[in-house]
Amino acid sequence: MLTEEASKSSDMPIDMQNPYKPKPRQCFLCRNNVELDYKNVQLLSQFVSPYTGRVYGRHITGLCIPMQKRVATLIDRSRKFGFMANESKETVYFDDPSILANKRT
Template identity: 65%
Template sequence: MATPIFRDVCRTLKSVICLQRQLVSTRAVCMHNLRASSKSQRRTLSSDVGSSKVADSSQSVTMETDITDYTEDIPEQIPEEKPTFDPELLDSLVLQQQMQADLPLTEMESPYKKPRRRCVLCKYNVDLDYKNTQLLSQFTSPYTGRIYGRHITGLCIPMQRRISQLIQRSRKAGFMPFLLKETVYLNDPKLFDPFKPGNQKKYH
């Protein structure tokens, strides 16, 4: 438990050190730009003083000395600030990680959640067609030709409705008989047992 917590703390400290280095670099860039702008101002002022005939030599000397004094105040190179190690910050981060590890997992999926029940046609993504009489005959009674209900077939509501529509369409087109089942399909493997329905309702 302590190993991943220590790794997380080390990662946070590394990120803090990187941020401090970025701040130092941005500060150095700003000071460099300020120094360059002051140099450009000094050049423009010196050129104006040299070109003007009215300006006295004493004024030009004082102006140049003021500019040099202003530029001398700007440091040449800012020393890099080294990050300091704070043991109190480390202890607080470790304590925070331990507290988060002890909190309950709210986003965890329930282990008692039942899997979604799917019918055999939805599970295998069967392509239905009214000309596939071998498949459609599985859902009709071999004795009366009646279409089995959902409590026997175990299909979902959309698939049960689709099967009923396709059987009626196939019968109207002349592919399937109305009152019986073709003898060719009597020995086919059954998808369900009509005498032992799986979705049988219990009445008290």
């Protein structure tokens, strides 16, 4: 009977953590403890599209939800205080070829 009880107890599942659970990922702002400030336009402009002036989404920036919201509010605050432009930058072309230039002459 002892062997029968021992075999039943060894056949029971063991309490352990899920080995297939993915490790929690952190965004690079959380991982590197980057301090965000509305006056740091160089950092905040990396999260804004230069063509449309809109804030990039999480699927592009790779930020976690709290940091994405914080970056969006800081960009809005920076725009209200005049540190960042509200719209996209004006596109400037250098060495623009002349469209009407006659190439035969």
